[in-house]
Amino acid sequence: MRRHDLQEAILEAAQYLLIREGYGSLTMRRIAQRAGCSVGSLYLYFDSKEGLLFALMDRAQERLAERFFDPQIQTIDAPRERLQALARAYVDFGLTYPESYEILFILHPRELASYPEERMQRAYRLLDPIVEAIEDYVRRHDLEMPDIRVAAVSFWSALHGIVSLLLAGRLARLRLEVDHEALIEHAIRQAIGGLCRLMRRKDNRKT
Amino acid sequence: MRRHDLQEAILEAAQYLLIREGYGSLTMRRIAQRAGCSVGSLYLYFDSKEGLLFALMDRAQERLAERFFDPQIQTIDAPRERLQALARAYVDFGLTYPESYEILFILHPRELASYPEERMQRAYRLLDPIVEAIEDYVRRHDLEMPDIRVAAVSFWSALHGIVSLLLAGRLARLRLEVDHEALIEHAIRQAIGGLCRLMRRKDNRKT
Amino acid sequence: MRRHDLQEAILEAAQYLLIREGYGSLTMRRIAQRAGCSVGSLYLYFDSKEGLLFALMDRAQERLAERFFDPQIQTIDAPRERLQALARAYVDFGLTYPESYEILFILHPRELASYPEERMQRAYRLLDPIVEAIEDYVRRHDLEMPDIRVAAVSFWSALHGIVSLLLAGRLARLRLEVDHEALIEHAIRQAIGGLCRLMRRKDNRKT
Amino acid sequence: MRRHDLQEAILEAAQYLLIREGYGSLTMRRIAQRAGCSVGSLYLYFDSKEGLLFALMDRAQERLAERFFDPQIQTIDAPRERLQALARAYVDFGLTYPESYEILFILHPRELASYPEERMQRAYRLLDPIVEAIEDYVRRHDLEMPDIRVAAVSFWSALHGIVSLLLAGRLARLRLEVDHEALIEHAIRQAIGGLCRLMRRKDNRKT
DNA sequence: AATGAATGAGCATTCATTCAT
């Protein structure tokens, strides 16, 4: 139990520092200091700084899964509503755990180069529920969508766009005094609306 | 002439390394090595590492302006087509000058904290043509859009999402073997379609 | 125990280099090399080069206090003998701990600009016993000395002159083959004699 | 003529910077900047930084000679008054040309290690007029002074003490709010008084 | 005579990592 406690404290500290000060300022010294242990102790639980980062990634993936693969969402019957709930969950995850989001989707690939591919893949299962919802929608409305994978990635990219813009604090820097909540709402509706329209169009062209 | 050559080589080297290896690995030594000069020479052309980074920012902004504020685009009469041309230009800029895009829109603001705000603002003028196109569209079709600024940022965020995902090379890593061209096409149409639909909706509600 | 050993070794090394090679050549690398440790270890014991220098100052002040504020001297009743003992102690201190003397009184204040003033002041308490001795002398012999502070500083400056000349090794360089002991003896007697004479003179003028 | 002009400007600049910013901050770049020429030009007139420093020393010696070997002083008949005039001239030189004084008598010997000995000696001829004056005094008053060289160095050391204390700005730092003029006056009279008294004493003991 | 671009060596400092205790 004890063991786990310190390990957890270390991860917590690292995560806290990562988003506050950035990866460049994330040092083993500071992590130890914040976790309330010695630098040496870090190496009892993690092989290296990279190992610690990987553990952080694993953790971030779990958190994402918790939110995104929420059973409550899966049971929403109407695919469009499900898509909306997924989008909401995704954005919420990003804004609630900015550090996790940063690690998973923003951190430079270089830092994660040697992160085992199989563990990496897990994070991107998030596309599956999106694909499913789109398929569902297409099927139910008897529409067409030639490449659903493309549609899903495109949908995801729109969500990623809004989250990463908000997290980077660029809007604030730009003095773009825009209400975040309204922006998120707008962006999600824009993505879903655009997606559905594309399906319809495909349909129209055929006729 | 020579003078300019090395300065250019340094910027080129820094840019190359920045995107390939990330900001954390961007060191003056490596820049010098890649530029084929001594570390000291870097300081002949730039005050500091930060200064070099700022020069890179300036450069990226110019490149963005070239593509995005292209007069040919401005003269497209139909606002929807103009919007599409702007979106294309934005994505093209990002894919053609990935380093510039990375510097402008992905690099964490932390690293550029002291970049003069007025110079920073220039980059974000890109919202203006988008705002104008939306306004145009709304006006011509006699629609309503309560907060055009929100709509513009939302539109931008969709473009940013697709570009940053492509640049991060995440798709490749994910073995998401998706055709980039199709994806871009899809994403742009999704964004425009979603945007226009949101306007119509507003209209519908009113009636 | 060990801990203190290396700290001491570092101070010793820094002191040695400071006097032998001058402040300009005092580098962390050389200190580490001479102390027999790595450069990084220096920073385990001292915050910075400046911090190390300050520790050296503190140390020098302690050594000065030991010699100069010797209780045995304070109890000498006859003020003139006490003055002589003080002068001896001062010069002895300078010659015994040349590095300490150099740090305290020769090193340019520039290098120590941020040394806390209150700690600095301690070193200059040395004027107090001199002032007291002069006051005593004046009182006992019923003489006059309008500005005792001036007299004390003047006396101190004579001692400083002889010590700094000897320490700088200038006499040797000049081939001024002069017996150091005789020179010190002479200088001290000259200072005391001159001081007392000035008092008498003041007296004479008044009458 | 031109040639001389720039050389002079360089020396002037170096001297100015030397005292203002200290030897540690005396860089070729800054000298060139202040002298209004390029760094390379410095090497047209001086072999190296050390060479420039040596030229500065030569210059300082000349200035000292001008003041100290002033014919007007040499012609003062009364040896005691001559001694006083010499002391005054010495202190004046130090306070008027602090940079020169610093170079000649305070700069760490290390920096001057390779200054040609014969040129070094010139600076210390200053002892000759002092020796002569003392000899004169002894002779005229029929006194004794076993080692006149010791007496002269001792006298010189008193003057050096007061000048170096004032130049280092220590008194100011100590908040020893002492009138400089009074202090100098006092110190010189103390030195002369002490010196003469020592001669007398020698005499007394003999009888 | 004068420049200024270029550099290698060096600066203080910080880093992730190791290991005896």
Next chain:
DNA sequence: GATGAATGAATGCTCATTCAT
């Protein structure tokens, strides 16, 4: 299990000096 002393390598940056022009 935990520490903290120790380190080699790397960081951004400055230096005196050289040399083609």
